[in-house]
Amino acid sequence: MTQKYECHIKVTASDLDACSLLSQRSQLSKQQIKQAMAKGAVWVTKGKYTQRFRRAKKPLKPGEELHLYYNAEVLAQKVDDAKLLLDKGEYSIWYKPYGMLCQGSKWSDHTTINRYAETHLTPQRPAFIVHRLDRAATGLVILGHSKSTTAALAAQFEQRKLDKQYRVIVKGEFPKEVQYISTDVDAKAASSHAWRIDYDAELDCSLVQVKIDTGRKHQIRIHMASLGFPVVGDRQHGGAVEDDPNLQLTACFLDFTCPLTQEPVHIALPESLQPHLARLNE
Numbered sequence: 001m002t003q004k005y006e007c008h009i010k011v012t013a014s015d016l017d018a019c020s021l022l023s024q025r026s027q028l029s030k031q032q033i034k035q036a037m038a039k040g041a042v043w044v045t046k047g048k049y050t051q052r053f054r055r056a057k058k059p060l061k062p063g064e065e066l067h068l069y070y071n072a073e074v075l076a077q078k079v080d081d082a083k084l085l086l087d088k089g090e091y092s093i094w095y096k097p098y099g100m101l102c103q104g105s106k107w108s109d110h111t112t113i114n115r116y117a118e119t120h121l122t123p124q125r126p127a128f129i130v131h132r133l134d135r136a137a138t139g140l141v142i143l144g145h146s147k148s149t150t151a152a153l154a155a156q157f158e159q160r161k162l163d164k165q166y167r168v169i170v171k172g173e174f175p176k177e178v179q180y181i182s183t184d185v186d187a188k189a190a191s192s193h194a195w196r197i198d199y200d201a202e203l204d205c206s207l208v209q210v211k212i213d214t215g216r217k218h219q220i221r222i223h224m225a226s227l228g229f230p231v232v233g234d235r236q237h238g239g240a241v242e243d244d245p246n247l248q249l250t251a252c253f254l255d256f257t258c259p260l261t262q263e264p265v266h267i268a269l270p271e272s273l274q275p276h277l278a279r280l281n282e
Contacts, residue, residue, distance in 0.1 A: 003071065003072040003073060004070065004071045004072070004073075005026060005028075005068070005070045005071075006067070006068060006069045006070065007022070007025050007026055007067075007068050008065060008066070008067050008068075009021055009022070009025055009065065009066040009067075009068075010063075010065050011060045011061065011062055011063065011064045011065065011066065012062055013062060014059060014060055014061060014062060016060075017056060017057050017058070017059070017060065018033075018037075018042065018044070018053060018055075018056060018058065018060055018066055019033045019034060019037070019056040019057070021060075021066060022042065022066060022068050025068075026068060026070065028070065030056075032070075033056070033068075034056050035075070036068065036070055036075060037053065037054050037055075037056055038054060038110070039075050039108045039109070039110035040052050040054070040104055040108045040109035040110055040115065041068065041069050041070055041071070041074075041075060041106075041107055041108050042054070042066065042067065042068055042069075043066070043067040043069070043106070044060075044064055044065065044066055044067070045064060045065040045067070046061075046064050050067070052109070053066070067106075069106045069107045070107075071107045071108070074105075074107045074108050075107075075108055075110075077108075077110075077111050078111070079097060079098075079099045079100045079111045080097040080098070080099070080100070081097070081116070082094045082095060082096055082097060082100060082113055082116045082117070082120075083095040083097075083273070084117075084120070084121070085140070085267065085269075085270075086267065087121070088258070088260060089145065089260075090144070090145055090146050090149040090259070090260055091130075091142060091143060091144050091145060091149050091150075091153060091259070091260075092117065092121065092127075092142075092143050092145065093140060093141070093142050093143075093254070093267055094113060094117065094140070094141050094142075094143060095138070095139065095140065095141075095269065095270075095273050096113050096133055096137075096138060096139060096140075096141045097138055098136060098137075098138050098246045098247070099111070099135060099136070100112065100113050100116070100135070101113070101135055102114075102129055102131075102132040102133055102135075102141065103129065103132065113127075113129075113141055113143065114127040114128065114129055114143055115127070117143050121145075125145040126145060127143045127144070127145060128143065128144040128145070128147070128150040129143065129144075130142045130143060130144050130150055130153045130154050130157065131154075131157050131164075131215075133251060134217075134218065134247075134249075136233070136246065136247035136249070137247060137249045137250065137251065138247075138249070138250045138251070138273070139166070139249075139250040139251030139252060139269055139273075140164075140251045140252065140253070140254050140267060140269055141251070142254070142256075149259050149260070152259035153256070153259055156256050156257065156259075157215070160213070161256070161257065162254065162255070162256040163211070163253075163254070163255040163256070164211075164212065164251060164253070164254055165209060165210065165211045165251075165252060165253040166209070166210045166211075166212070166220060166249060166250060166251050166252060167197065167207060167208065167209050167210070167250050167252045167274055167275050168207075168208050168210060168220060168224065168231050168232075168248055168249045168250070168275065169205050169206070169207055169208070169231070169232045169248035169275050169277060169280060170205065170206050170208055170224050170229040170230060170231055170232065170248075171204065171205055171229060171230050171232060171238070172204060172205070172206065172228065172229045173199050173201075173204065173206055174194070174196040174199070174206035174208050174229050175196065176195070176196050177195070178193055178194070178195045179193070179194045179195065179227065180192075180193055181193075181194065181223040181226065181227065183222065183223055183226040185214075185216035185217070185218065185219050185222050185223075186216060186217065188214075188216055189214065190212075190213075190214045190216040190219050190222075190223070191212075191213040191214055192210055192211065192212045192213065192214075192219060192220065192223045193210070193211045193213070194208050194209065194210045194211075194223070194224070195208065195209055196208055197209055198277055199277075200277040200278075200280075203277060203280060203281075205232060205277060205280060206229065206277075207275065207276070207277050208224070208229070209252075210223075210224075218236070218237065220249060221234050221236065221237045221238065221247075221249065222237055224238075225237045225238055231247060231248055231249050232244065232245060232247075232248040232280065233245045233246050233247040233248050233249075234247055234249075235247075245280060245281075248275050248280070249275075250269065250273070250274055250275050251269070252268065252269045252274050253266070253267070253268050253269070254266070254267040255267075
């Protein structure tokens, strides 16, 4: 059996469950199919809609179509646990660790922040992505648990009514004065403000706080590199190599309006989860 395999099965009768159908077609064991289902690798199409299918014994109807996207390497991936920082019922705020994703793929969703929340919140609720952090970045993420609240929070992001600030560790002695950076990102206008919090002469690295005015992909990493102060651990834009630390970029502060009470909310990531120069080489 190959490590990567996909199949698509038109359901013609209701006498076989999804696990049995997929096992017969793929030659994977039923246990492997169940594990793949739990991790989001099985989908079902019902009319115009396709969604993940997780319940091995759930009845199928003729005319539906099953899809299996089996990738042993993807399904074996593991990440550290996320941490719940605030639960308001309709939305929650989490610490996303390094390597955890904000969006799944057809191959799985078991290493995503929203799936982690869905399986660890009490009571259980659906979890919707409001905004994203890169896989290599860490820090604060807001999840919505109803469509209306998710839309209200997303609107604050789109209208720039939500203030999100980051802390990064960069190579070199960053200036003390606030730096305004307006280097385009992917040919689109992008602006950030950055200022130094601390500097370690022995490491020749600075702890820098960054406020972004736009939300371009990899904006902070590109802006820091454009000034000659690449983010430590940035393999894509900063010249980091495999033995370097993980990306030292963390979303540390959020200010927004609670969509439930209309009151201002300020969230600061606990100090223990923020980047610190003293811990850089631990």
